[in-house]
Amino acid sequence: MDISWPGPRTLAIAVDEASQVGQARRAAQALAEAAGFDEADSGRVALVATELATNVIKHGRSGHLHLGGLAGTGARGVELCAVDRGPGFDLADCRIDGYSTRGTNGIGLGAIERQAQVFETYSDERGAIVLARFYPRNATNADRPFGVRCVPMKGESVAGDGWHASWSEAQLSLAVVDGLGHGPAAHDAAQAGIGAIARDPSSDPATAIARMHAAMTGTRGGAAAVARYDGQSGRLTYAGIGNIAASLIDLAGSRGLASHAGIVGAQFRKTQAFDFPDSRNKLLIMHSDGLQSRWTLQAYPGLVQRHPSIIAAVLLRDFDRGRDDTTVVVARLGE
Secondary structure, eight states: OOEEEEEOOOEEEEESSTHHHHHHHHHHHHHHHHTTOOHHHHHHHHHHHHHHHHHHHHHSSSEEEEEEEEEETTEEEEEEEEEEOSOOOOHHHHTSTTOOSSSSOOOHHHHHHHHOSEEEEEEETTEEEEEEEEOOTTOOSOOOSEEEEEEOOTTOSSOSEEEEEEEOSSEEEEEEEEESSSSHHHHHHHHHHHHHHHHOTTSOHHHHHHHHHHHHBTBOOEEEEEEEEETTTTEEEEEEESSOEEEEEETTEEEEOOOBSEEBTTEEOOOOOEEESSOTTOEEEEEOTTBOSOOOGGGSTTGGGSOHHHHHHHHHHHHBOSSSOEEEEEEETTO
16 A cells, blocks of 8 residues: 655653643544544543653653654554653563552553553663554554654744655655745745655655755755665665755664755755665664754664664754754664
């Protein structure tokens, strides 16, 4: 089944006092209902949102709950991800019902794991991250090895970045657009580029950039990058204009993907696409310049093997510049 997903922004709810637990629960339930979940499945999502937000306050001192919609194979879904700045935890202990570090009943993580179709955690000295993904109970094998965070600059109601993902049986295409500046005008520029991709997501990256350029002409323009992975050959093709950063990563190391100078929608030289054979089973990470470029996954033991959404959450937590819109997209190729 083909999937085309003009990605929404990530709703990041600050959680540092009890009244925000209800806000998180209501937002999560609304997302589930919008995804077509029935009453029982929406209830699962609301329950876990409550548990996650409560845990952030009790154990993590403060943090955020990230909420977003998902486009899975044959079903829409909902993602909840708690990110805190606490002391971390030992998951093997915390999975056991009755274990608690704060004198509570200790049923939180065990209950979350039983309710979610996808459950994964990461913990280090900077804090803990708990990921839970939900699909309708009758959906099987819906999840894709893909994660994204797209957040506006603090104080803005819309993101000046945009992203798009599309899947078919053998192909994956990803695009990231960063409208110049931030605010509504940057948002309009980014959405013009994303709209061009959404109309023909099967285009090769160089052609896709040219179509985005035509669509973004008359806006303030921006940076853009498109990656296309062929699952049959294991080859990745990539083209970028402006300051979208991209890397291919495996246990052996990291390789940067080159973009050319210019502004999509204004002026740049002819787009050149680059091929990267033998990309199967590697991580592809693409991000706007709202994320610092000095990160390396080698500084995080075991992180490269975690769910791509966990990786995106860690990068946003530790490397968000805080003065621009930020988008980070992570996909595991060949799965």
